[in-house]
Amino acid sequence: MPDATALRAQTAALLPQLTQTLGADFLEAVSSEDMDEVAMLPGGLPAAAELLLANGFTMLLDIGCTDHLPLTPRFEVSYHFLKFDLETNAPDGRINSTAPQVPARFRLRVFPDDLDPHVPSLAKLWPSADWAEREVWDFFGVRFDGHPDLRRILMPDDWAGHPLRKDYPLRGLDRRFTPGGRVGEVPPVITK
Amino acid sequence: MTIEDTEIGRTDSTAKEVRKRDDLRIFALAPDPEAATVDERDTLVLSMGPQHPSTHGVLRVMLRLDGETVLTAEPEIGYLHTGIEKQCENLFWQQAITVVERADYLAPLLNGLCYVLAAERLLGIKDVPPRAQVLRVMFAELTRIASHLVWLGTHAMDLGAQSIFMYAFEMRERILDIMEFVTGARMHQSWFRIGGLAIDVPKGFLAKMDDFIARFPTRLADMRRILEKNVIIMDRLVGVGAISASDAIAWGLTGPNLRASGIAYDVRKAYPYSGYEQYDFDVCVASGGDCYARFVVRLNEMQQAWRIIKQACERFPDGPVAIADRKIIPPPKTEIQHSMEALIHHFKLVSSGFNVPEGHVYQSVESPRGELGMYVTSAGGNKPWRVRWRPPSFYNLQALRKLAPRNLVADVVAIIGSLDPVFGEVDR
Numbered sequence: 001m002p003d004a005t006a007l008r009a010q011t012a013a014l015l016p017q018l019t020q021t022l023g024a025d026f027l028e029a030v031s032s033e034d035m036d037e038v039a040m041l042p043g044g045l046p047a048a049a050e051l052l053l054a055n056g057f058t059m060l061l062d063i064g065c066t067d068h069l070p071l072t073p074r075f076e077v078s079y080h081f082l083k084f085d086l087e088t089n090a091p092d093g094r095i096n097s098t099a100p101q102v103p104a105r106f107r108l109r110v111f112p113d114d115l116d117p118h119v120p121s122l123a124k125l126w127p128s129a130d131w132a133e134r135e136v137w138d139f140f141g142v143r144f145d146g147h148p149d150l151r152r153i154l155m156p157d158d159w160a161g162h163p164l165r166k167d168y169p170l171r172g173l174d175r176r177f178t179p180g181g182r183v184g185e186v187p188p189v190i191t192k
Numbered sequence: 193m194t195i196e197d198t199e200i201g202r203t204d205s206t207a208k209e210v211r212k213r214d215d216l217r218i219f220a221l222a223p224d225p226e227a228a229t230v231d232e233r234d235t236l237v238l239s240m241g242p243q244h245p246s247t248h249g250v251l252r253v254m255l256r257l258d259g260e261t262v263l264t265a266e267p268e269i270g271y272l273h274t275g276i277e278k279q280c281e282n283l284f285w286q287q288a289i290t291v292v293e294r295a296d297y298l299a300p301l302l303n304g305l306c307y308v309l310a311a312e313r314l315l316g317i318k319d320v321p322p323r324a325q326v327l328r329v330m331f332a333e334l335t336r337i338a339s340h341l342v343w344l345g346t347h348a349m350d351l352g353a354q355s356i357f358m359y360a361f362e363m364r365e366r367i368l369d370i371m372e373f374v375t376g377a378r379m380h381q382s383w384f385r386i387g388g389l390a391i392d393v394p395k396g397f398l399a400k401m402d403d404f405i406a407r408f409p410t411r412l413a414d415m416r417r418i419l420e421k422n423v424i425i426m427d428r429l430v431g432v433g434a435i436s437a438s439d440a441i442a443w444g445l446t447g448p449n450l451r452a453s454g455i456a457y458d459v460r461k462a463y464p465y466s467g468y469e470q471y472d473f474d475v476c477v478a479s480g481g482d483c484y485a486r487f488v489v490r491l492n493e494m495q496q497a498w499r500i501i502k503q504a505c506e507r508f509p510d511g512p513v514a515i516a517d518r519k520i521i522p523p524p525k526t527e528i529q530h531s532m533e534a535l536i537h538h539f540k541l542v543s544s545g546f547n548v549p550e551g552h553v554y555q556s557v558e559s560p561r562g563e564l565g566m567y568v569t570s571a572g573g574n575k576p577w578r579v580r581w582r583p584p585s586f587y588n589l590q591a592l593r594k595l596a597p598r599n600l601v602a603d604v605v606a607i608i609g610s611l612d613p614v615f616g617e618v619d620r
Binding site: 032033034035058059060061062064065066067068078080084099100101102103105107126127128130131132135139152153154155156163164170 | 269270273275277278279282313438441442443444446455456457458461462463475552553554555563565567569571577578580582586587590594619620
């Protein structure tokens with residue numbers, strides 16, 4: 001059965017290393033209720049990613065984004081990592097143990113620039129990052145530098161705008177009929 | 193950035209050009225190094241779906257073929273995008289459950305469970321009554337069986353076994369009958385609430401469950417006898433679409449797909465929720481990593497889910513099914529009729545919901561497809577600020593780019609089926 005304190009000890013040991021690696025890009029380290037996390041600027045992401053990978057965080061569980069408008073920094077790109085114990089791994093890359101694995105969890109929160117959000121891509125380190133980064137680009141307009149194929153993924157290719165931004169209206173543009181029978185476009189109401 | 197800058201809904205003039213270029217770029221991608229050795233002029237590009245029967249109308253896979261062998265496979269998704277994450281941000285915390293459940297439409301209650309647990313963590317609710325906890329586990333496992341039965345039926349149909357579909361759906365029908373009996377809805381029950389359950393189970397519930405518990409194992413055994421050592425099934429699945437443990441981790445596979453590669457990771461064991469640590473069940477693992485391993489893991493999981501349901505029915509405690517906090521759960525109708533305070537609580541909850549303290553939390557549950565996570569952010573208001581899904585199907589489907597190359601084009605159907613993607617969840 002999982003031992004929460006042992007798991008936390010694994011990630012707690014990581015925090016000082018990360019602080020040192022990140023240098024000026026480090027913002028804060030928080031021990032949240034669900035897992036340990038580090039808030040940082042995008043510049044240090046490649047180094048942080050290498051460090052996490054070297055420490056056994058072999059699964060990039062998810063990349064998400066949150067728009068904190070009207071707060072600044074506005075965008076938060078969140079990375080969730082899992083650490084798998086591959087010690088018992090057989091030479092052919094297969095694990096023979098059927099004992100339940102309890103991977104440690106870790107979260108990075110990256111805060112890119114408000115007006116021109118850029119984050120280094122992790123698609124070369126974790127293949128699972130490929131689509132996840134495309135989705136963040138699609139819905140928030142955060143660019144991932146070095147991504148092999150940064151296209152929209154869920155919205156149509158010719159869509160303009162990034163729908164999950166907070167200043168993007170829920171119902172799109174408001175179209176109204178004018179007395180002359182023409183359709184006019186009125187500015188949308190921004191909901192907060 | 194202002195609204196004018198983003199040009200919402202307006203097609204920019206270069207978009208068509210971009211689209212053409214992108215269509216070509218799909219095939220320029222070569223995740224498999226062997227693919228690069230084949231002369232481009234000898235290859236054929238085949239668009240499989242969205243009308244192909246095995247992709248069920250919602251997935252297109254662009255295949256580059258060398259004869260019958262797949263060189264690259266690039267799934268095109270987004271056909272079922274409904275903006276669920278955006279809608280969540282515009283509904284009260286309790287209202288959002290209805291849209292949350294529409295993401296993974298084969299396991300609606302598990303979406304609801306994940307969201308409800310995340311909200312409860314933000315609110316600091318730790319005293320959900322035991323009866324509600326047991327019912328949550330029981331219905332989560334019933335949902336898992338129902339979902340695996342749909343997978344079994346459609347997967348077998350994709351492989352050419354038509355009658356299995358009927359058997360599996362008949363078994364699922366019994367589960368949906370129980371769902372309807374308890375919640376009033378066959379799918380999208382919206383039965384889990386922040387703080388407990390919407391209503392208690394009706395009289396005669398345990399009798400129905402006992403009936404199900406008694407019948408299910410023999411039905412499942414029948415299916416196993418037909419399928420597990422079936423020559424055709426083994427011929428189509430053994431050795432097809434194999435992935436090693438380290439690759440499965442790198443591609444973000446979770447759930448049965450990861451366990452079929454030999455890694456015994458199950459969220460119910462690793463990070464238990466709703467009291468899963470009190471139940472006795474096994475994590476189903478296989479070592480092959482191929483379609484057949486995934487097939488066997490899911491069959492075994494149905495057996496384990498049945499074990500959990502049986503234990504839940506045995507311990508079924510009495511008591512309330514929701515917390516007594518009137519600021520979260522509305523008072524019963526009988527109380528409203530004679531208590532002014534109850535009426536005010538009811539009115540406030542219906543008209544403006546409740547506020548959730550500022551913060552963010554990651555909560556995950558073991559859905560039939562894998563680790564279903566939600567990264568929920570609250571800004572302190574009565575609506576979620578952001579609900580970020582970690583959709584297991586999204587990552588499982590992405591791995592098709594790794595799994596399909598070097599297989600025959602006919603096997604792509606088997607591989608997609610063995611990954612068990614649900615497109616409501618992939619596209620949200």
